Amino acid sequence: MNDRPRFERTPEQRAEERCIRVMHRENPVRVVPTDTIDGADVAQLLKFVSLIRREREAQGLSVEQLAERAGVDPAALARLESAQNFNPTAATMFRLARALGKSLTVGFTSPPAA
Numbered sequence: 001m002n003d004r005p006r007f008e009r010t011p012e013q014r015a016e017e018r019c020i021r022v023m024h025r026e027n028p029v030r031v032v033p034t035d036t037i038d039g040a041d042v043a044q045l046l047k048f049v050s051l052i053r054r055e056r057e058a059q060g061l062s063v064e065q066l067a068e069r070a071g072v073d074p075a076a077l078a079r080l081e082s083a084q085n086f087n088p089t090a091a092t093m094f095r096l097a098r099a100l101g102k103s104l105t106v107g108f109t110s111p112p113a114a
Helices: 011-028 039-058 063-070 074-081 091-101
Strands: none
Touching: 039 074, 063 074, 063 091, 074 091
């Protein structure tokens, strides 16, 4: 399904990852930093995710079929579509758009006046 190379982590890297997970479990982030995305940003991401799902369904594709076309993990696509994880990378968004026969446009706009 995916032609990208898989990289094996060394035992030291796996141990470091386990240590980080334990530290996070013991002291999770409880306050959202002020420089993170706000509600309007989340709404835009959710709108994008809903467009992916709608287009996938309109084309009669399953999650697995779209994931294979885009070269992404089917479980990751399912989590994205169900908003369990709606923070895709830009590369993933572009790959999904191309796999649906669409193009993705990225740009800047001025925020609405307060």
